[in-house]
């Protein structure tokens with residue numbers, strides 16, 4: 001019989017890639033969609049018709065109980081969240097409710113319906129829990145034992161989600177795992193995140209639709225990988241006999257300036273500086289200056305390794321946005 005998976009955050013970047021992967025592996029895929037007029041419903045119905053959509057919300061326990069009862073999942077992937085760090089500073093309470101307490105709601109919905117011994121659980125933890133400060137930053141990158149010091153309402157909410165997942169593992173014997181994922185991007189990345197914002201603007205500049213891009217702090221460094229690689233790691237975590245926590249990262253870190261250089265190079269521009277303006281609107285009250293992950297445990301235990309490198313990622317994203325913008329009217 002086909003395995004059944006329930007994904008929260010099906011309309012997000014990772015939800016897209018994970019649904020595709022699980023469908024290829026023969027799973028019956030259920031996805032939670034929120035809101036009464038979610039425009040992404042149509043996109044999923046057209047592009048991923050194999051997904052069975054269930055209307056529910058991470059802040060509504062009754063809807064989650066109904067979702068678990070309907071899907072009767074062997075595996076639950078909790079990807080749903082307010083995931084934009086900048087947005088979380090302006091909306092800290094809804095971030096706590098969805099990104100933090102939403103995790104508890106899903107875990108409880110599984111328990112209430114008797115699924116704690118049958119359903120395996122994945123929590124989307126994040127490198128934002130580390131914070132990138134001098135005192136807790138190992139030279140060879142953060143690993144599963146590094147100290148946490150979140151620097152945003154998002155990071156704090158995710159830390160709650162991380163620990164409540166570990167608590168349910170220890171208290172109720174749940175097969176509950178946390179993937180501590182560093183930044184991962186791709187053509188399905190939301191347009192408000194810096195990589196996609198850049199590749200979208202580069203495509204528009206190339207086609208004469210825009211003449212510059214406004215960004216915030218250009219100094220931070222990130223460990224950027226490809227989302228398609230990372231959902232494979234999530235799945236592998238739930239195939240282990242025992243639950244655990246794993247870092248997924250590339251082991252490389254790059255500045256936003258390096259990303260800009262490669263992206264503009266794709267359209268034949270060597271010096272991006274005349275095309276970039278800084279706007280304080282996009283600065284954050286507290287910044288994570290540098291993130292670098294050490295994926296040694298995932299490579300050894302899960303046999304996971306990223307396939308797409310930094311240059312390949314930037315090329316893929318610029319090409320995708322040029323294709324999209326070329327088909328659109330001005």
Ligand code: NAP
Pocket residue numbers: 008009010011012013014015032033034035038040056057058059078079080081082083084098124125126127180181182183184185190
């Ligand atoms: P994303 O594109 O922002 O997707 C977030 C998803 O959460 C969307 O489907 C959104 O639905 C859903 N959602 C938001 N509020 C909800 C609610 N109240 N009830 C139900 N669903 C709700 O994020 P992503 O990049 O795919 O990331 C997936 C997960 O991994 C997130 O938890 C994120 O925090 C975490 N993570 C991401 C990265 C990364 O670099 N991408 C790294 C580490 C961890 P709508 O479409 O309706 O808004």
Ligand code: F7E
Pocket residue numbers: 083084085086126127128181182183184192193194195197214215216217218220222256282283284287288
């Ligand atoms: O910012 C700087 C910004 O929003 C990256 C989420 O998926 O990864 C993501 O969080 C850096 C920051 O991603 C702009 O200040 C400059 O230093 O693309 P981002 P993020 O904050 O790293 C982690 C791992 C997650 O878990 C999150 O869910 O870029 N930056 N100028 C800008 N950032 C944005 N968004 N927009 C700008 O204009």
